[in-house]
Amino acid sequence: MNSHDSSNEVTYKEVNDTVLRMLEPPGAGWYVLLCACLACVGIGAASWTHQIMNGMGDAGKSHPIMWGAYITNFVFWVGIAHSGTLISAVLYLFRAHFRMSIYRLAEAMTVFAVLTAGLFPLIHLGRPWFFYWLMPYPNQRTLWPNFRSPLLWDVFAVSTYLTISATFFIVGLIPDIAAARDRAKTTFRKVLYTLTSLGWTGSNRNWKHYTAAYLFFAAFATPLVVSVHSVVSWDFAMSIVPGWHATIFPPYFVAGAIFSGVAMVITLAIPLRKAFGLERLITADNFDAMSKLILATSGIVSYAYATEFYMAWYSNNTFERYQFWFRPFGEMKVAFWGMVFCNCVAPQILWIKSMRTNIGVLFVLSLIINVGMWLERFNIILQSLARDYIPSAWGAYNFSWIDVGITIGAFGWFGMYMTLFIKFFPAVAITEIKEILPVPARQAGHGGH
């Protein structure tokens, strides 16, 4: 949207028209999508219920591999969440214009992905009904949680992340909801938008404080991008399991999170753009920029993989060496090579410029990367646990239908929020796009931003 080509300039009105058209009553396709998501949520809920009634043994955990599909999903979804904040906050601070058209989508993805990720620590608890014991609240037992545990850091990091990203998301939405309010036709929508826009008018005073506050939010969210996934990575790095205990984990996880998150944004943006005709708002240039980001993070991730192997070799540590022999050549080598293909090999196609703007290729590639990043977490978690210090205790994971059901449920849960969101709230930022358009003026020289 950074072109100022006057003849084909997008106008303020067109932005409002295009975006608010998305909120018109949904067609059958939308209902099918929503029902599919709800069905998936149902599968997940049924699986979880079964697991709660019957025991954690329903999932595929075994003695050495006490964390499995759930923590894999947790890290995956937290990772997905990250690029949302990256695009909305970090790129905001860097004034990257290509962010504007996709940031709302990315941010919604963040919030919903954190909501999804947040479920997994609960699901994976042996006694989920005592989850609140992780909260530091005064209780009759006079017990407190262990602030030295990486899991408690996780509790703080993820809940902070959810709060801040949700706030950031909602604050960003307010002016756009006001725009939707001003055009709402049905009473339901009028009431909905009137309430959710909190009476926003876009007055000079509103904007003044808004821009200031928004900057602070962005400033707070930016370190969160780094810290949350670092803290998640410490769940592993703080332990002593060979394959987990590595100082490279925080940057490696953050890069991986951005990598997977950008891929997920592409996965979501492409169908959305197609379905609502947003080609003029989400342009090929945007995809090109995101592709470059993918290429860069893929490089970082690949480098991190290589570093892990190098460190295992260089440390001359028996246990590390065995672990990193096991990954490519052990029982679960398929997951390893799948990860290498998806995360290191496949993205290299983006060196070709035409591929970066080829929507079909990008869509397939983004799915491949999503799979690859899921496998990466799978490798880190399961493979490391399968072969640690004492050979007599080595073991295997028993993948179960409950694992699969809950994973499906997670996608359904995420999809459900996404589907509802795009029909009820502006999924593309109206104000922000307008901000990068030239301000209507009689005389030139009135820059818009």
Add this chain to the structure above:
Amino acid sequence: MSEKDSELVTIGKSASNGISRRKFLQILGASSAAGVAGCARDQAQKVFPFVRGEEDQIPGVSVWYRSTCRECSAGCGIQVRTREGRAVKIEGNPEHPVNHGGLCGLGQAALQALYDPDRVRQPLAREGGSNLEPQFKPISWDEAYARVAAALKANNKKVLITGEETGALDELAQSFSKAFGAEKISFDALQPVALAKASEQVYGSYGIPRYDFEKAQVIVNFGADFLETFVSPCEYARGWAKSRKSGNPAKFIHVEPRLSLTGANADLWLNAKPGSEASVAWALVKFLLEAGRGNSLRDEVRQSLSSLLRDVSIDAAAEESGISADKILRAGHELKSADASLVLAGGTAAATANPMSLQVATATLNLILGNVGKTVLVGSMRKPQTSLARFSTAIASMKKGEVGLVMMHGANPQFNLPAELGFQYALAQVRAGDPKGKPGLIVSFSSSLDESAMLADIILPSHHSLESWGDSRPYAGVHGLVQPVMTPVFDTRAFGDMLIKLAAMAGQSSVAGGAEDFLGYLKASWKKVHAASGSSADFQRFWLESVERGGYFVAEEGDSSKLSTSTDAYKPVKAMAKVGSGFGDQDLVLYPYASVKTFDGRAANRPWLQELPDPITSYVWDAWAEMHPATAAQRGIAEGDVVQVRNKNGELSLAVHISDYVHRDVVAVPLGQGHQAYGRFAKTVGYGNASAMLNLSANAEAIAYVGAAVDVVRGRGRSSLVKTQGSDSQHGREIARTAFVQAGAAHGEEHGAGHAGHHEPKQMYVQREHPIYEWGLAVDLSACTGCGACVVACYAENNIAVVGKEICSQGREMSWLRIDRYFEGPAEELQVSFQPMMCQHCHNAPCEPVCPVFATYHNEEGLNAMAYNRCVGTRYCSNNCTYKVRRFNFFEVDVPEPVSWQFNPDVTKRSMGVMEKCTFCLQRINEAKDHAKDEGRIVRDGEVQPACVQGCPTQALVFGNMKDPESKVSRWAESHRAYKILDHHINTQPAVSYLERVKHKL
């Protein structure tokens, strides 16, 4: 003391109250609990007081009773812990001369036979159903007695089959049989009768000598699994371990067709063709005679031996057995140069069709080497009464329809006898009746519904040995007493009481010599012991002291005095020296082996033992066929394939385990699985009974376990054998370490303080101070045989859930203590390491800081504490546990009544979703501290013994306060052999020290 007596008598007498009495007992914590974190499902709880107070029964305080283990004929002393009238734990009696406090897994699991949910709960009579699947209906005791008494009065042949009994019960059974003209047959499948007979031929008296493993410098063993099931494993293991723990352990050479636990503990394990051991033994005889040993033999013996052995040579033996001649020579040289050595043969490997050759050869070797009187004690021998020849004769007469009454107790011949013998058919003939058509009666006094009891017409359930009086006299000088430790669980009677009652009803009241019940009879019998003891105390006092001690034990008498007579008897004859396998050119031979898991099948209904991983294969809840890779490859069979192992007598359908440690010519199967009756746990395991397929050799004194030719055919499908061991190899990680004794250099002092072998790493944090106690454990790997007794003890003490095969297959077994077993090296130079692995209670525990809710933390006494009810189940601790000793409750496990009565009320039962692990038997520490506090002192060294430490037959573990430099554990930990697992890698600072295994390189 007198109160105690009256109390005991009350218990004994109150048998008639049966099951109702237990209801009077208070229901305390464990039995009434709804589950750990008290989900809101508990209804109003009731509290039942005792009706009558008993002086030594304080609710919440355990009462210990001493008794004798009757699970096998070894006669180990036990002490049973009872709480609120229920037996909750069995331990070895430290004062007993046989086992000195240790107890094997089978003995500890006797509780599960006591509380077997499938026990016979009242008298049953057969009513309808087919011969194979009979229906039983409950009848009254009066009716049952009346029917048996009527049959006793009838004038025809009668047979009384009992297990291997010694002492008063045997006397009573003899007297009973005599009175009714019944043939009394003792039967115990694992009794080494051939060994006893060989002793008679060589040493001059029938019986199994006692072996002193401690004194032997060289042990050459042909198949005797003396660390597992052979005669008296606890006794032998203890002696063997004493030698191992010393700086200069015995050199141990073991010859057998399949690696057994005993073989795995050998310095040199030789894989011999089954049945060829005799030629090796005779070759050794010749070698030693030629080398100038055996000068003590009479000249004529030497001459006849050398003429007999003219054709024997080491090369020929090597060729026949498949063992290289060097190794045989090596064994010969070791024997030759040793002052004291020990040669023995036994186990199923030695139970061939012609077992005498091997047994005579080993006895001759002992004679030549001068071991008799030194390591082979013939003065106090066990005298097995089992005789297959007599049993065969009785069966023959049963088949003819001559027998009108068959009574069985304490034996399961239907399961243990070869099918060819036709025991089932014989019983059918008894039931069909004599030629006149009068039907006979088959009576079982079994307490469980085993295969033999299923064939009975009437079952009069007898007490478990923990519910009845009795005694055991395994060998001269040991008089063990059996006393009831609790009121009977079900409506059963003591076997002795039943015999006395039946005799009286059948008009032979003189059988018991005037005693009204078996306790009276026992006391009468013990009056003789009293008289022989020369004790100055009166009988009552002597009796009470014996009850308290668990028996009356005479100091061991000298054996050498009796040696002189023995050599005179020895007349080597050709038949003895007959060598050769005798199997001809058969392709594959069935090799069933007894193991600590099942023995001959009697242990199959004990979930603890079924869940105990097999010490060699580490399979649980299963039977399998072990085959050599070459043999399997020949037949196109791969690991895990289901095969049919069959011959004309039967068929086994088993999964194949391919192992380098089994001879090419055998297919080895564990003995004792494949029950068709004997309770729900036994019935789930294995497909087919290996005993039934065995050959019948004419007039054999014992079952020939080796020699049955079988075909192995690949069956359909694959079966999942469930293995608890991850990797069989240590991958060079030095986890279980072995040191080899340097030739010529004695290896230092035992557990001495001294060499600072390990350096202390620098610590980042200030290490915690432990003000009074710092509990620590040390394990001497030299003494650990890998038998798993500690594992069973741990299950029993800590209410550990038995989860079954399927959950085990998911890697979710719950054992807090496991035995890690590693194989290193090729089969010819095999080194096996066993390593008990429990929570290491690390001072820098990786599991602790990762718990978000402090469910696990470090306490002042150096314990890695685990508060179950605080656990939310993140399982992070288990991931971070370097030793992988934490167990997670993946499911809630239901325990059927009355198995649940065994639960230790002092230990919390863990619920679903909670992590658990070894606590160093915290409840015992607390109990000891409680006592100490009462007395205003701190806990003394040795006062606390966790279940594993207490139960270890070889005393390979010690526990104590590391703060006390004089404590045994501190001294062990200071030993130059001591090390801590992985400590030099990850600085976990475990509280458990291991002492390297010391072995010889042979």
Add this chain to the structure above:
Amino acid sequence: MRGSKAVTGVFKYIDDTTKAVKRVQAENLEYKVYSPVPNHEIEELTVPGKSPVRFVTGTGAVTGLVFGFALAILCSLDYPMRVSAKDVVSVPGFVVIGYECTILLGGIFTLLGLLHFCRIPDIFRKPGYDPRFSDDRFGVVVGCEPQQVDRVKAALSEAGAEEVSVDEGL
């Protein structure tokens, strides 16, 4: 905004809007400017200086930092438990808690500050507000007394308003 009447001028262009604002400022009347996007020119013209939200944010952040460390340290001391060999008060681990609380409370305070200074939520209709202001038009709403209405209307029209209307103020 004082005044019983609210005069609204709808502008298409930003430069017209600024011109109108300057006029109204010269009249010393109370006014409000509505715009579809934030605009620096208008903000600098109308609300000069920095937004006070930053003080709220700063207060929140500092409070969060103190709260986070205090929580972790005091809770650890209240029921001291040793884990591994780590100290009861392990500051390196608590940094994470302090850090996260800084951001959490900083963010929450910023939100409260934003709501406070923007005077939202306030869902009542604003006099003079026009739905086009969220679309593509700028608006200047001037509060005045009835006698001033004509003058204000003229001023707005002169500045280039497409449309001028009068509404009840207050």
Add this chain to the structure above:
Amino acid sequence: MRNSRFSVLSIRFVIVLSALVSWMSPLASSAQPAVDENPLSTSAISGPYKDLPVNQGVWNGGQAALWDLNIIDFYKYFGPQQRARGFKPEQPIKFNHIIHVQKNGMECQYCHWSVAKSSYAAIPEVDACMGCHKFVLGSNDQYKAEIAKIAEYAQKGEPIPWVKVHVMPQHVNFNHKRHVKAGVGCQECHGVVPNMAQVERVSSMKMGWCIDCHRERGTSIDCYTCHR
């Protein structure tokens, strides 16, 4: 813009704060002093037991406050009654401590003899009851009827199915012996039982309540002291 000068924010703060305060305040009800409704009681008796303190514990007398998310702690509202302070079940025999302890001067440990010997405080054996009640048959019809019940149980050889008043979860290992030997009076936990015609749970006996006393007296608060 009627209220543009007036910040509604302050009102909002007040509402939120007061909601928080009311939610967090320990509202769980405090047990009423035991009202003696038992017809068997001889209410006028006062003894040396009257002034002994009953430990109230921390955090609302050791009970969970409403803001304690522990659902199980809400026994008062949802959960099992027998975990509640004030649990006062009907017993199979209307045993009256007032008569036995105050009137007849019996010591606690006369009947509950195992407290100083065992972790477990035993309910006296039926035989122990009969030791006296063979001779003491009751002074009025009500008493006679109750005593006759004991005799009946004793004759049948059946235990009396008392309802447990102080139910502890299974994972708690309370050791009576250690507490008695350390000089903790029975009344400190069980309340003034000598004043109770019908035994009532006066302490919550929840963890915080235990810990409070342990902290006060400087005894161990190690988890393994009570949990194992």
